Amino acid sequence: MIALFTDFGLAGPYTGQMLAVLHQTAPEATTISLFADAPPGQPKPAAYLLAAYAAWFPTGTVFLCVVDPGVGGARRAVVASADDRLYVGPDNGLFDLVLRRAADARLWEITWRPPSLSASFHGRDLFAPVAARLAKGETLSALARPDAEHFERGWPDDLAEIVYIDHYGNALTGLRGSQVPTPARLVAGGRSIAPAATFSAVPPGTAFWYVNANGLLEIAVNRGRANEVLGLAVGSPITIDS
Amino acid sequence: MIALFTDFGLAGPYTGQMLAVLHQTAPEATTISLFADAPPGQPKPAAYLLAAYAAWFPTGTVFLCVVDPGVGGARRAVVASADDRLYVGPDNGLFDLVLRRAADARLWEITWRPPSLSASFHGRDLFAPVAARLAKGETLSALARPDAEHFERGWPDDLAEIVYIDHYGNALTGLRGSQVPTPARLVAGGRSIAPAATFSAVPPGTAFWYVNANGLLEIAVNRGRANEVLGLAVGSPITIDS
């Protein structure tokens, strides 16, 4: 299985062109879009999202990850191998949390090059062909050199910021529920917010937080949009009021 | 074939995580997204949309339906069996119109439970595994108990409201064309609207109504957005001016 994690949006030609490459190179592979709307051009919040959601996929999954504001510049192309999953994409911190949380982690620099490489669409020209080859069973060592130097960016283990606003207006944080004492209150958008077990446990219009189905602390409003009620966006800071 | 009917939006991780479950459990099944933007958290208009669009799919289709504002609360998980199609989802009225319009209808309560059930994402943890098992050919009686009590919500046979605004700004109603006399005028957004056979039959900028390709009465504006021109949204009332 190949899982896509990008900031392309679902519309437009970008995902479709990558899918065409994947299909031509690895016709047997199943491709699933995990996120097409990761924070645009922001590898830091995207790294916390990816680490929380990728862990839920079966081992053997190849993640094709494109949040790549430095495309065409000097940033390297890498594969992170972490706990029997592979992550293909730019070396801009996107895989830092995946690597840090894995028991077994290794960073590879992609050495494979396509016959023709555009300056602006490495997702199609470089990352998708490599992901498809890995999904087909080609060995990493045929495509990349191991033990690439890893530049530690010093990002925290958990990020006390909003990292994603979903379709319902729920605000996902970069904090894992397991790292926060459950009776704690959060402060977000200038408001103190108590935990609740589920939407229907609070009155309509009330903000609450809970640990979502992928382990992230998430802020919601029963029958409302938390981002609008609390004025939250990707990057808004959260504090734990314990 | 498994058809998805949700209010998840296409972006974000929710549909992708359900697709991963479907693929792992029923790799041979083809999955198609019918609606990913059903009215968010509103089972009533969604029920009229579902009934109109599901009837068009081939018999044997399994519909995985998640418009589920009560997730985590006391609402039951059900399968509606109606005219050789199966509908898996929450028991909140979403299947009321499908059941009422079927010649052969039966409601089942899902008894199967996953090893681990999140409080907020029954689509992934409960409904998708059940839909995949049904698509693979497992019997309903292995997953659910028949003749679940059906709470009639007293919703009308046709809903004189807007139930969906599409990408073009066209406003779909919950009224079936077959139930409305064709020369009738409608009143919507304070304006009286005449029928027309097709877009090009009226001048640009003119509102008209017609029976859409799935049998619902729909309000459109030639080369314009009916929702903006007429001030319509999901829930706006319609009256028939006959």
Added chain:
Amino acid sequence: MIALFTDFGLAGPYTGQMLAVLHQTAPEATTISLFADAPPGQPKPAAYLLAAYAAWFPTGTVFLCVVDPGVGGARRAVVASADDRLYVGPDNGLFDLVLRRAADARLWEITWRPPSLSASFHGRDLFAPVAARLAKGETLSALARPDAEHFERGWPDDLAEIVYIDHYGNALTGLRGSQVPTPARLVAGGRSIAPAATFSAVPPGTAFWYVNANGLLEIAVNRGRANEVLGLAVGSPITIDS
């Protein structure tokens, strides 16, 4: 492979219903969405987008193209055969540039008719069944009559307008990079814009143009949204300041 090029948007039931038809008729075919958000109801800019992106797909691809404001009116249904790719859709100019740029081009009028044809959704009822039959290997001559009269609309070889705004706010023009002298400046939104090799070659907030990965001249702003910074939308004129 069947590639979809439509103005349906990804949400809503339209793409899903076409996919259901394609799957039932040609279950072996792989279907990829290239554009679901072509300029709504505007065949002219869509024609330049299609010509630029279709050329990148492998020969043998069948394109199912629905930008069809005249649906239900007198416009014909056609197949354009151009350089070993097939394009199925309405005869409204959408294929004019594909035909003009092909070494080997022929226009066919679709004669096949479905048992039942709605007035508003020829994508589902007519174009998708024809595309699926072609993808399965049915001959064009069984579905269409060759040498349909081609009404030349007199559109230019390259269109000096914005034809698409992407998810990042980048503004694609209908100008091929190969037709523009590279040191030229463009004027768009009242501003003179210089070329740059890539995003990271200009300071944040600066507008520049480049030739994108599909050969079209594109206007972008490093770490910004060109459409907002420059006030651009589909149809905005571009001039080359050479």
